[in-house]
Amino acid sequence: MSVFRSTALVDAPPRTVAAALLDGGQVVASAARAGVRLRLADSVGGGANGSGDANSTVLAPGDELSACRLRLRVVRADERQVALRLVGGPLRSLDVHAELVPTGADTLLVLSAEWVSPAGALGRLANITVVRRAMLRLLTELVAGARRRAEDLALGRVVVGAAIVRAGRLLAQQRGFPAVHAGRWELPGGRVEPGESERDAVVRECVEELGVRVRPGEPVGPDLPLREALLLRVYAAELVDDAEPSAREHRAVRWIDAGELSELDWLPADRVLLPALRELLGANSGRT
Structure with a gap:
């Protein structure tokens, strides 16, 4: 199993950091900065998807996202953790979860990805040359995007x-x-x-x-x-x-x-x- 983590201290309470992580438009934009084309299912935000009104897309448990032939489902969305799990694609398993730890007035955001690549020499090669590099870029951009969005929301109405x-x-x-x-x-x-x-x-x-x-x-x-x-x-x-x-x-x-x-x-x-x-x-x- 491969495990990557990216962390940040966010100047906002856990509830507001969760809001940033559930902002579909923010997630799609952050993935794009990592070179990953992420698409939200048509049901997300009551019908809006990655090409629709980004400001109306809020991720909820049961919603699905897809990228690079991988399909993930939101399995938890609360003020303590936001988590997604693989439901289809070439990887044998993939779990992505964000832990939100209060630290006084701030929140420690810990975003982790745990996955198992396909068996065999080809699967191991793809994991080393492609998957690990892409996952590291993606986690880094998702954390940076969530931090910016959360701190903006914390100052908003x-x-x-x-x-x-x-x-x-x-x-x-x-x-x-x-x-x-x-x-x-x-x-x-x-x-x-x-x-x-x-x-x-x-x-x-x-x-x-x-x-x-x-x-x-x-x-x-x-x-x-x-x-x-x-x-x-x-x-x-x-x-x-x-x-x-x-x-x-x-x-x-x-x-x-x-x-x-x-x-x-x-x-x-x-x-x-x-x-x-x-x-x-x-x-x-x-x-x-």
Whole structure:
């Protein structure tokens, strides 16, 4: 087995470094700088691919990428690790994973690739002359690109979301507009206003969109890249009283349990959070 690693100290929290690693446009651009043509599957970002709108492509568990006859699938995407695994191609195995280690205000990013080349003399020769060289270039550029993107996002504006849980069920709301997003589902939320804290923005947005007051808790899952200097950060939240949320700015609202999470047609960024939301619902399943 061959193992390569590339590391960097990033001036951003782990959640934001994860957002940079999940930015499909950033990943494609970094691979190109290493001389690797990487393509995202058409399903990534709700239909955008490597030739589409790079700013709308957010990688989620289950998404696939391809390069050099290799096909990899995202198997984990959270604030601690982003991981991909080989699902097709000439290598016998390939695992790529980024570990995100908090170090005070910074994050130590450790990107590793572990692979097994085809057996025989030809496979060993290809590994020495081609694969190892390309892998080293690729890891170096991916780490450099993630560092730049994370530090830009850390200085950018924040959109907050609210994962409101009651009695083991999550509140989702359905978009009515614009036409491209109509009918799809998302968590409540909106932009943080100048001078406003992120948690205060969660409270305000829930009053405006749902007519209810909530108590924000801790962040849920990784941050998510939206546009050049804009990221989404979702907070767990609970209702402060018995008021029932209503769809003031959306087509509909709906309480769903963990089994229904995968049934909804989520907006691209929100679908990345499904594993974290499932975990959140499990932790709150016994509460009323």
